[in-house]
Amino acid sequence: MKLKRFTAKEVSKMRGRTDWKRLRRSKGEDIDLSDIPEISEEFIREMVWAGPKVPVSLRVDPEVMDWFKRHGKGYQTRINAVLRAYVNVQKAARKKPARRAA
Secondary structure, three states: OOOOOOOHHHHHHOOOOOOHHHHHHOOHHHOOOOOOOOOOHHHHHHHHOOOOOOOOOOOOOHHHHHHHHHOOOOHHHHHHHHHHHHHHHHHHHHHOOOOOOO
8 A cells, every 4th residue: 555645735735524513513413423432341341451562763754753752742642543444444344245246
């Protein structure tokens, strides 16, 4: 999978599809949570706690590190969560049977 790169200028020109006015008017009870699974102990074991961490030295783009650090303490945990989510998606994709052409 190849990642698409954008310059800061290109990103600033992009328009989001979020209807911010509608979102500000909505109330918490308006949010449909029916498709969100319950958080179980198994979920926590698999997604959050995977045992002791392994110290690594990792080179990332300065913008990436700045973004994670701007969100406060726990940036390393957030980076780990992003990497874990990616690994889980890749594992799930490999488990799915190949689709047959019609």
